[in-house]
Amino acid sequence: MPTEPQADGPPQASLPRWLTDDEQRAWRAYIQLAQLLMRQLDRDLHPFGLSMHDYEILVELSEAPRNRLRMTELADRTAQSRSRLSHQISRMESRGLVVREGCEGDKRGTFTVLTDHGGQVIREVAPHHVASVRRHFIDQLAADGRTALTDACEPVVDRLRKTRDRD
């Protein structure tokens, strides 16, 4: 995705530098991969009636103690806004994948709990999803490319988490 529009006149002096060609190339490669990969993984989950967002929530709950997480914690782990997550959970609840439980004596919020059916779904779908992640991403990277990608991404992730927690 380009970031510089064909604007009339030079950018204002107080405003930032446009990306150089190398930077633009890195940004396009990254953002196009993000878009295409998410869409492909979504398509591969579609026959199972799940989206990537559904899948991610089911995995988080399946790994949590007693298969339950506070909405605030789930929003944090899935990097979603609470309002968007709330709609998502409502849709998943109507399909019997999760239930909401109030937490007595604790004002911090509601728990989302994986149902037996949700647990069964994630166990059935996970092998197919891993195959999809391998086919479209992991197995396409050479070992040194994979290491380089990890080393490049991890510090940026750490910084984004700090930015998010601070704001």
Add this chain to the structure above:
Amino acid sequence: MPTEPQADGPPQASLPRWLTDDEQRAWRAYIQLAQLLMRQLDRDLHPFGLSMHDYEILVELSEAPRNRLRMTELADRTAQSRSRLSHQISRMESRGLVVREGCEGDKRGTFTVLTDHGGQVIREVAPHHVASVRRHFIDQLAADGRTALTDACEPVVDRLRKTRDRD
């Protein structure tokens, strides 16, 4: 995001290998960056009343001949499904950023056209968006990390495009 649930019993023999620790680390770093970065860029666009999807569409139109693209072409460039894009364009049309125009004698579909107001918005917002891309992503990568990321991502992008066009 983890991909292996705490399932009972071994995965079925005909189904794929789970990710190794190194692969899992690369996948988590990548997917977490994708989620956190998109959310941060969205947050930074929020004061301008735009989402990342809005922004991307405005840029594509601003770079197209006569500031117009067929819906099919726009869906292709933004890696979105046509139904999702159609909802998106309706919302943008109601805000005066774009208009739809039928194309007489051509059954292949409708054009989406950038309005003068849409053009003004993208020129105003672009410098802020580039600053956001720099702050949260490009300027966080060392030059060799940026090159490594580009080299790792580009072949995967090419392959995903071919997969999408074939299916």
